[in-house]
Amino acid sequence: MSLTPLNNIGEFALLERLAKLINIYNKDKVIKGIGDDAAVIKPDIDLVQVVTTDMLVENIHFDLSWMPLKHLGYKSIVVNVSDVVAMNAIPAHVTVTLAISNRFTLEAIDELYEGIRLACENYKIDIIGGDMVSSNQGLIISITAMGYINKENLVYRNGAKPNDLICVTGDLGTAYAGLLILQREKKTFMANPYYQPDLQNYEYVIEKQIKPEPRIDIINKLRELNILPTAMIDISDGLSSELHHICRQSNTGCRIYEDHIPIDMMVSNIADEFYISPITMALHGGEDYELLFTIPLNQYDLIKNIDDISVIGHITDANEGMYLINNIGEAIELKAQGWDSFKKEE
Ligand SMILES: [Mg+2]
Missing domain, CATH: 3.90.650.10 (PurM-like C-terminal domain)
Structure with a gap:
């Protein structure tokens, strides 16, 4: 199989490739996903939105010598979704931003995308935006996740009482x-x-x-x-x-x-x-x-x-x-x- 260097592709085409993989599961809330200057979301009037973000940096948070790219894509969604869940909220959308060095091939990035897509499919999460930039060395993945919950069902870290x-x-x-x-x-x-x-x-x-x-x-x-x-x-x-x-x-x-x-x-x-x-x-x-x-x-x-x-x-x-x-x-x-x-x- 011949591998395609990333600089043959360009950032715009890479983003389009990501956009093609996307399914919108929460159609009632996403008015506009990828494709304009910003996404447009309309949460239910009785819900609150929780937002969390996490950045994964190559050789600090992951080691590609034993972490397959597909799993890395999957896990990068998981770590964010887990924070939404820890607020007792239902995860709904993510934005995905990647900084990629040109030592990666298009096929490698497709593997990463496939893991991201699979996790989003499993948890019915929409990818509603993102960015793609080049990095001098490693791979950096920054994901922001959003979810929803009734305000009275939110669970914070600060509510524990003696005897609980x-x-x-x-x-x-x-x-x-x-x-x-x-x-x-x-x-x-x-x-x-x-x-x-x-x-x-x-x-x-x-x-x-x-x-x-x-x-x-x-x-x-x-x-x-x-x-x-x-x-x-x-x-x-x-x-x-x-x-x-x-x-x-x-x-x-x-x-x-x-x-x-x-x-x-x-x-x-x-x-x-x-x-x-x-x-x-x-x-x-x-x-x-x-x-x-x-x-x-x-x-x-x-x-x-x-x-x-x-x-x-x-x-x-x-x-x-x-x-x-x-x-x-x-x-x-x-x-x-x-x-x-x-x-x-x-
Ligand atoms: Mg946490």
Whole structure:
């Protein structure tokens, strides 16, 4: 297959290519999508709009030596949608802006688009605008996502109250375990190009790293059951630092229990291989895109049987501090040494 250099194509044609892939799912709200100076949106009168934006920079937020471009496109939508979902809102539209160096071919950018398109199709999200510029070196993807919700159903980080239950979805530390495996295989491969990476036994954790899913299913389930969380956040930087956000903004403390924190067996085994304790991976590993939320104690019966939600502890008064109770009953202060974007550069 012959590859097409990007400078044969031009920015305008690239944008047109993106526009062709687009389906408008929320036709009632999008009056004008791509094609004019600006998009035109008309939200329902009784809804509020939430807006969030996230930028992904090559070699800081992703490494193309193990991240396929199609997955990168998909994940770039996911990380934004996850923030909309963490407000308890239904994601509806995105704008997509790319800075691309000429070392990429048209076929490579098509792969990236395909991942973006697939995620938008899965979550019924419209691409309503974007921009395309050239970059001197790497690839930069900047996405803005918008969603809608009734004002009274919005969930902020600051509503947690003492005695509320602390809940998480899925299992934690999984995407970080996937990252450790991918980085190890890359190192071995660089040392010996004939080496065939052995990823077969690690599919679950690698999938979580390269193709996470936002928990739209969970906010739908909670809505069905008439449960409105008092506070919510998505877990992008690790449980510990997200708990800090909720407690600081709600002016509370918390107690969580090591034996209640959901960790997959594969993650525990990988933690052993890397001489890290599984609980450290779950507390500080980033990029799981699960939800962390609090609910009033009297709603325990409503959620206790939901698959994929674990109650890991409760909210306390601020002066009681933030603690993890470990498996031998010791209280260990929770530090927010999450995986912020500057630490990732190291
Ligand atoms: Mg977030």
